[in-house]
Amino acid sequence: MRLQTATRIAIFAVVELASAPERQLSAAEIAERFGISVNHLAKVLRTLGRAGLVEALRGVGGGYRFRGNAKRVTLLDVILLFEPVGPSGEGDREPGSETVEGRALRRVLGEIDDIARATLSSISIATMLKLVAQQEVPPAPEQAGKRAAKALADAAG
Amino acid sequence: MHVRGRTSIIAIVHRKADTGTPAAVVVRPAEASDLSTIVALDTEATGLSKAAYWKERFAWYAGGHRDRFFLIAEHEDEPVGFIVGEVRAWEFGSPPSGWVFAITVKSDARLHGLGTVLFDALCARFRKAGARHVRTMLAKDAQVLMSFFRSQGMMAGPFIQLEKRLAP
Numbered sequence: 001m002r003l004q005t006a007t008r009i010a011i012f013a014v015v016e017l018a019s020a021p022e023r024q025l026s027a028a029e030i031a032e033r034f035g036i037s038v039n040h041l042a043k044v045l046r047t048l049g050r051a052g053l054v055e056a057l058r059g060v061g062g063g064y065r066f067r068g069n070a071k072r073v074t075l076l077d078v079i080l081l082f083e084p085v086g087p088s089g090e091g092d093r094e095p096g097s098e099t100v101e102g103r104a105l106r107r108v109l110g111e112i113d114d115i116a117r118a119t120l121s122s123i124s125i126a127t128m129l130k131l132v133a134q135q136e137v138p139p140a141p142e143q144a145g146k147r148a149a150k151a152l153a154d155a156a157g
Numbered sequence: 158m159h160v161r162g163r164t165s166i167i168a169i170v171h172r173k174a175d176t177g178t179p180a181a182v183v184v185r186p187a188e189a190s191d192l193s194t195i196v197a198l199d200t201e202a203t204g205l206s207k208a209a210y211w212k213e214r215f216a217w218y219a220g221g222h223r224d225r226f227f228l229i230a231e232h233e234d235e236p237v238g239f240i241v242g243e244v245r246a247w248e249f250g251s252p253p254s255g256w257v258f259a260i261t262v263k264s265d266a267r268l269h270g271l272g273t274v275l276f277d278a279l280c281a282r283f284r285k286a287g288a289r290h291v292r293t294m295l296a297k298d299a300q301v302l303m304s305f306f307r308s309q310g311m312m313a314g315p316f317i318q319l320e321k322r323l324a325p
Contacts, residue, residue, distance in 0.1 A: 074304070114297055119313070122303035130310065 001116055007082040009036050009044045014078055015132065017054055017066035018125045024063035044082075051081050068125065075128065076120035085120060086113035182271065184278040187219045187227040187239065194236045195229075202261045218243065218258075226282050230262070230275050238262035240275040244286045249316060255283030257293040260305075276309050294318060 003011075012034045017025060027045060031038040045064055048054040055067040079085055096102045123131075187195065192215055200206045219227035224244040229236050240260040246253040257279065262271045280291055292314055295303050 071308075118297040118300075118303065121300050122307045124304055124308065127304070127307045130308065134310075 003079065004083050006040070006044050006047075007079050009034070009041055010048055010078050010082055011075065011128075012036070013041065013045060013064075014048065014053055014066065014068075014073070014125060015128050017064055018068070018070045019129055019132070021066045021070070024057055024061065024065050026063040030064070047081055048078075053078070066125075070126040070129065071124050073125045074121050075123045075125075076117065078125075079120060085117055086110075181232075182237075182274060183231045184228050184274060185231060187215065187229045189215075189219075191229055191236055191239075195239055198236070198239060198261045198263055199259075201264055214241065214259075224286050226279055228275060228278055228282075230271050230278075232266065232271075236263075237266040238271050238275055240279050242279050242283070242291075244283055244288045251316075253286070253288050255280065255286070255288040255291040257291060257306075260302075272305055273309065290314070 013030050016030055016033060017023075027038050027041050030036075031041045045054060045056070049056055049064075053066070053068045053073060055065045057063055057065060076085060094102075097106060192212060195215065196206065196208050196211050199211060215227060218225045218241050222243075226243065227241050228239060230238040230240075238261055240257065242255055242257045244253050244255050245251075257276070260272060260275060262275070283291055291311070293306060293311070295306070
């Protein structure tokens with residue numbers, strides 16, 4: 001599967017901003033980090049802003065900040081802002097698509113689309129951040145337990 | 158009575174206001190007295206009550222076999238979740254691997270990392286039993302559950318599940 005440039009830029013920007021949600025980054029800083037065009041990134045950030053995934057902060061020290069829920073926003077959510085995933089719809093059939101061969105091929109390709117959607121919809125931005133940090137030593141089970149304990153205690157007030 | 162293994166106190170949750178005593182999340186092997194709670198937790202999660210099914214599964218997984226695990230997460234003496242799995246070997250040509258068959262956390266205790274605690278506890282037992290991988294199988298549309306397992310670092314494995322409708 002290949003993603004369009006704007007989609008890739010969007011994923012990079014969202015992951016970069018979500019890695020430190022309190023931090024503000026300028027478009028130039030993000031563009032430099034990934035070696036991409038600032039102008040292209042600015043357009044992408046506007047789309048992400050309209051979708052409520054990033055926030056533009058103006059003034060001195062302004063920039064962009066992640067404002068989604070990293071555990072809830074998935075790769076599919078980001079991708080669908082820029083391109084469809086899977087069949088593009090009934091309206092744009094290609095030549096031969098209504099033949100028996102075309103229908104058989106569509107069935108096979110649909111299987112791939114289903115898996116792609118299931119995969120992309122199951123990878124949250126938080127999970128992406130873990131994948132990014134995969135080279136780091138994973139937390140020990142005891143640490144996970146302490147995190148759960150703290151979360152429960154916080155919830156209990 | 159614990160069916161198998163030791164109880165592990167793996168998390169200090171908070172101090173009770175009256176005594177200052179730490180309350181803990183405990184992961185322990187399931188006991189026969191947990192069966193009704195297991196059925197209730199599953200019913201809450203799935204909307205279907207399957208008492209007979211869980212009785213049979215309990216006998217299989219909590220029966221003391223060294224490669225099968227039925228674990229309960231308990232907070233302040235109340236079961237708040239469970240996980241079930243076993244180490245299986247050489248099916249589909251696979252060396253010993255841990256399989257997660259079920260995981261459930263009580264709805265009002267979710268989003269606090271208890272699923273991770275249960276998953277880690279089961280993985281530790283799988284490792285001890287000789288497994289080097291942990292696997293599970295999910296419906297493609299089970300997005301919440303799939304996201305959970307993804308968040309634990311699980312990725313697509315080397316197998317693809319195929320099926321065919323049988324002609325009547």
